[in-house]
Amino acid sequence: MKAPERFSALPDYAFPRLRTLLADVPPGASDPIEMTIGDPRHDPPAFVGEVVAAEAAGFRGYPPNEGAPELRGAIADWVGRRYGTRPDPETQILTLNGTREGLYNVAMALAPERKDGQRPAILVPNPFYQVYAVAALSVEAEPVYLNATKATGHLPDLDALDLALLDRTALFYLCSPANPQGAVASLDYWERLLTLAERHDFVVVADECYCEVYRGPPPPGVWEAVQRGGHDPNRAVAFHSLSKRSNLAGLRSGFALTGAQNMVRMRQLRAYAGAPQPLPLQMAAAAAWADEAHVEANRALYAAKFEAAADILAGVPGAEIPEAGFFLWLPTPEGLDGEAATTTLWREAGVKVLPGAYLARDTEAGNPGDRYIRAALVAPLDDTIRGLSRLRDTLYR
Ligand SMILES: Cc1ncc(COP(=O)(O)O)c(C=O)c1O
DSSP: OOOOSTTTTOOOOHHHHHHHHHTTOOOSSSSOEEOOSOOOOSOOOTHHHHHHHHTGGGGSSOOOTTOOHHHHHHHHHHHHHHHSOOOOTTTSEEEESSHHHHHHHHHHHHOOSOBTTBOOEEEEEESOOTHHHHHHHHTTOEEEEEEOOGGGTTSOOGGGOOHHHHHTEEEEEEESSOTTTOOOOOHHHHHHHHHHHHHHTOEEEEEOTTTTOBSSSOOOOHHHHHHHHTOOGGGEEEEEEHHHHSSOGGGOOEEEEOOHHHHHHHHHHHHHHOOOOOHHHHHHHHHHHHOOHHHHHHHHHHHHHHHHHHHHTTTSTTOOOOSBSSEEEEEOOTTOOHHHHHHHHHHHHOEEOEEGGGGSOOBTTBOTTTTEEEEEOOSOHHHHHHHHHHHHHHHOO
16 A cells, blocks of 8 residues: 655654764764753652652543643643633643644644635744644645744744735644744734734644743743733634643643633544543642742753853854743854754764754745754753853854
8 A cells, every 4th residue: 555645745853864964973072962852851840759659549540531620720720820811621721641742633623624715724933843744734734834033033924924825824833932943922923923813714823832941021922912812712722831841741741722612622632532641640740730939940940051051152143042942043153054063063072952954944935944053951050061162162163
């Protein structure tokens, strides 16, 4: 039987590509430093293990599909504290095994097969978290990549969008704080996007999984913009995660927040095809959403690393300290693209970063990640300082 063509144009995932790029390149240091993957390495809150142990009897049965009431309640309380309006946990929240599966399944649940007789488009910022594109391809929509460059504040330029494209748009993915650039959408930006969604009848998919890792004011969220503008909550689906907020990437816990109408479809799909999170893990997640002390401590650890980064990279042309998230999105030096800079850095200094192009797609205006590398500040402060100092001295001396 012939294999499906749906995914045949997909490039290899970023990390296998990086392994291939560096396969024959020995590291230029006896103590290599890994700055590629966004895998949190600070400690998760200690109470998580205790809650899982205390709730272990809950492993016996099938867990509730849409999330235990305790977890949905804790999430609704958190949304209320964070964004000022508490959603209805009965009808507006769905818990997930991490947000990645939800970011994928939302397209299955909400994107129509045709829109006004045409193949729908799914808009994706470029560069982007790769699941958005696969979600679009899975529902046979056309993924359309919107370059988000320094010139556009590292977010898609909403004023440059073609009206005919917006008319056939089903979903518009936006990541704020953005991975990889760390740009934050303002409330005005979210509201303009919601207004476009209303005018052209599409749904905003807001990936906000970095929203608790910030340096300045807390990034506003799409839920806040929905309330402020009096928009229909079905115009947006917000995704939140404990992975970065609480250093619990291994717990696999996140949630989707939207209007009751979308929620019916999302829950129905999950009832047929989803894998709910084990109950003891849901209870641990509820405890994590209810606690802010560990989140503040986590934020302070990242803030110290970004302060160090600002000192170390002070003379590097184009280096920006992002408002939020835990990545640096650094322009490469003259004459080197992202792959060449990555290879040079590994060969000469044993520091591993990711070529920006692996997180972006080629477009008519080029690949917006070509002349960038991404460095994750997830290692302890000392390693981060050593890694960034070597990076500066190797690439920008
Ligand atoms: C932008 C973005 N969205 C979503 C995720 C998925 O997070 P999780 O599935 O752990 O909630 C990640 C993880 O790296 C990410 O960087």
